[in-house]
Every structure is written in structure tokens, then in C-alpha cells.
Amino acid sequence: MGFQTFLKILNSMKGVLLFATVLFCASIGLGWVSTGIIEQLLRQQIEGLGQVAGRLGESGNVQLNFFVFIFLNNVIKCVLVMFLGAAFGIIPMIFIIMNGMVIGFLVHWVANSGTVNLYELIVKGLLPHGVIELPVLLIACAYGLKFGGMVTSSIRRGITGDNSRRKPEMFWPAFMKQTWNVTLWVVILLFIAAIIESTVSYSLMRG
Template sequence: MKGTIEYLRSIRGYILISVILFFASAASGFTAAEQNPEIAEEWLKELEMLKWITDLPPLMILILIFAKNLLACAMAVLLGMGAGVVPVLVAISNGILVGMVAYQVVHKEGILYLLAGILPHGIVELPTVLVSIAIGMRLGHLFLMTIIDGDGDLGEEARAAVSFLIYRVAPLLFVAAVIETFITPLAISLASR
């Protein structure tokens, strides 16, 4: 497999697309929530149903967060071969959700609270997720090129993607889950004082 930096360079265009999709969707979600707060309230109610997770022991919370994020990244990567549709949907749906939740949190708790709830683990998690989306888009593009004109080494690219998922994405998501479980709650408690 290529080195990490070399591999990331080879997918940099797809990374840029995933970043644009995510942040444009987040801005759209924020704007939609601002224009129609009831929609955001409904989305937040859906998330409220997940509050039971916070009652679990920290180790279980860590495992759940890690498993959820790894599954989302694996789906974005592996299902990217379906013409890249799934990774695009993952970027857009997550962006909209983050935007709507951000609107609610900013208006109920303030910007500092939002930053405390996102930044500690988000510094690691968000780039990792966006790179996973980019890898899925790259696989989808190569899949289409292979179907259209037989061009591209889809097998080699798929092996590189799975290797990157296992050896780079999974460890980073584990670090993010540790931070989200143990450090983010402390940051939120400090911000809410």
C-alpha cells in the first residue's frame, strides 16, 4: 500500500469534495433550522431518544461510539462502489444533522457550549470521517470508470481503501471515541458554568 501521505495526496480532490459537501450541508441545516425551528426541534427529539447511552458505563459508551463511527466510515468506504452515492449521502445527511443540532445548541446554550461539545473529539473524528467519505467517492468513481471503459484498477484501489480503513481510520476513530467519552463531557461541564 502507498504511504499515508501519498495515499491522501492521491485522493485530495475527493477530500475537497467531501469537505465542501459536508460544510455546505451543515450550513443548509443551520439555515433550515433558523427559518423553521420546528424542523430542528423534531430532529433534536430523535437524538434525545439516544440519551439512554449516557447512563451506560464509560467503557460501553466508548465501544458504542467507536462502533457507530466505524460502521458509518466502513459503509461510506465500502458502499462507495455503488457509483459513490452512499458516501455522498453520508456527507450530506451528517452535515444537515450537525447544522440543525448546532442551531439548537447555539440558541439554547451558546456558542461556547457548542464548541466544547464538538471540538475535543471533532478535531480527530471529523477529518477521519471526511477522508472515509472521500475514499468511498474515489471507489465509486473508479467503479464507474471500470464499467464505462474498463479503465482503472478497482481491485488494487479497493485493497488500499480497506487497508486504510483498518490501519488508519479505525485507530483514529478509537482515539476520537476515547476523547468523546472522557474529555468532551468535561469540556461541556466547564462551558456550562
Template structure:
């Protein structure tokens, strides 16, 4: 299927987008209240390790771009595909991302402009990509559950088969869209966002 078909399919994904955005907002609220700091600090440790790798290279911007882009692509693809395990991974991922953002935002509440400078330029593309990946991962999980529930019922089994084939055909344009969004976001983050934070 084409990118146009994928964008058209977004209309049918409203409930999934609403669930994902709701979980993200819930994560932000709980993160701002320092809920479950152990998970948050583990995520921050991983981010700091990636930043250290980039700083140790000769050309920071190029190294930063490579690390961000490949890490984000790997994470987003996993969010979609691991959705096959009943949609658990996308739910955890979106909630954890919200926790991290809320926690960091609370730590920098007096310098929120600096936080916006560091996130907004690339986040305008990266966050929607995160929502899309998690929403489709969740949809896959629901589809798997429906498939299990269709055992012994020919009508449900046929409906499941049609939906599964249709969603499978959307995977290629979905991954292309995510890669394009993440590529542009990584370029912005390793240049404009990095420059704004350093300034």
C-alpha cells in the same frame, strides 16, 4: 500497501476531499437555516437514543465509549464500502452530518462555547475521519462508473483494472487508520468531551 502509501495517495485525492468538504459546509449552512428539518430531527432522535442507552448503564463513560466507537466504525466502514453504489451513500452521509451540525449550532448560537466544548476535543479526529471515509467512498463510486464506461474499450478497461487493484490494496491501511482515529476520538468523547459538557 502501507500506511505511508495511503498518505501518499491522499495527494491524488484532493478533488474528492474538496468535494466532500464542500458538501459538508453546504450542509452546515442549510442546517443552520433549518432546511429539511425532518431529516435532521430523525438523526437527532438516533443520537438521543444512543445517549439514553449510555445513561442507563452503571458506568456511563465505558458504555458511552462502546456505543460511540462501534457505531462510528460501522458508519465509516459503510460509507467507504457503500460508495460502490455510485458514490451516493458518502454524498448523503457527509451532507446529512453537515446539516445536523449546522442545525445544532444554530439552536445554540448564544452558547457556541458550549457547542465547541462538546465537539472540538474529539471532533479534531472524528471529522477528518469522516472526510477520509466519505472521500474514499466517493472515489470507489467514481471508479465503478468508470468501470461501466470501460466496457468495450480495452484501453479504458486496463486503466480501470489498474486503478481498482491499487485502490483495493489501500483498503486495509485505510480501515486501520479510520479505526485508530475513531478509537482515540471515542476515548476523548466519552471522557474529556463528556466532562466538559457536564461541567
């Protein structure tokens, strides 16, 4: 369950991580240029988060409540997307696309509205915690895609009866051991990101 093992697992899935990253970047661009129904959907997503932030801002211990909300929200979503990836990787792909589009739309919206300094939003509001949170999000989604690939390969081998190309890491016990390692480090890294977002990012944006 060590961090070195976690890094080895990530190194073994470079291809799917690259795919997730490219899809995420493309989704940011799509969110930037979105119009019509997609724009309305993304606007609702952002306004919903704004309402939650407003309620948390009126609570007693603001930073603690922000931390708890951010941490639990991110952990639940990332862990779910890893395991729901078993459904042929569909959920991770949707999750990547939606998050990328929300970020692209938000940045474009802020740039056009002029109500918030775009530099401050990115450097102060997103970057401090985002350097951890966004890679972890992509790792969780990529692992969900890998999970879906495992299920698909198992079904295909079950139908064809071809086990000749199975590698050691493709056996389910070994894969599930990897899954618990990735889950542990996703939670730990999101814990660190939530601390940074509820303290550093919060203070920079308030200041």
C-alpha cells in the same frame, strides 16, 4: 499498511477530499437555514441521539458505554460508507449531506434556544474529538466517492474497450490494497476519537 502509505493515498485523492469538504460545509449551511420537512427530519435525528445518550447516561459504567457506542457507531457507518460508495458514490454523498445538515441545524438550534452555551458546545463538546472525527468522516466519504468513480470508470472502459489511459493505481488489486490501508487507519483514528469523546469531551461538558 503504514501511516506514511495512508498519507500518500490521501495526497493522491486531494481533489475528491476537497469536493467532500466543500459539500460538507455547504450542508452545514443548509442545515442552519433548514425549515419545514427537512427541519423535522433533522430534529428527529438529534432527538433520537439524545434518547440514546440519555439511556447510556443511566447505565452502570457511563463512560465505557459511551465509548463503545461511539466507536462502534462511527466505525460501522464510516466503513460501510466507504464500501457502499461502489454504488456510484451515491451513499457517501448522502452521508456527507446528512451529517453536515445535522451539525448546522444543531448549532443553530442551540444558538436560538439559549439552553446551552454555544461556545461550550463547540469548544468543549465538539472540538476535542471533532478535530479527528470529522476529518476521518470526510476521508471515509471521499474514499467512497473514489470507489464509485472506480466502478464508473471500469464500466465505461468495459463498454468502450478503452484501456489506454489506465494508471497503475487504477488497477483493482492496487486499489483494494489501498482500501484496506485506509480502512485500518479510519478504524484506528476513530478509536482515538472515541476515547477523547468519552473522556475529555464528556468531562468538559459535565464540568
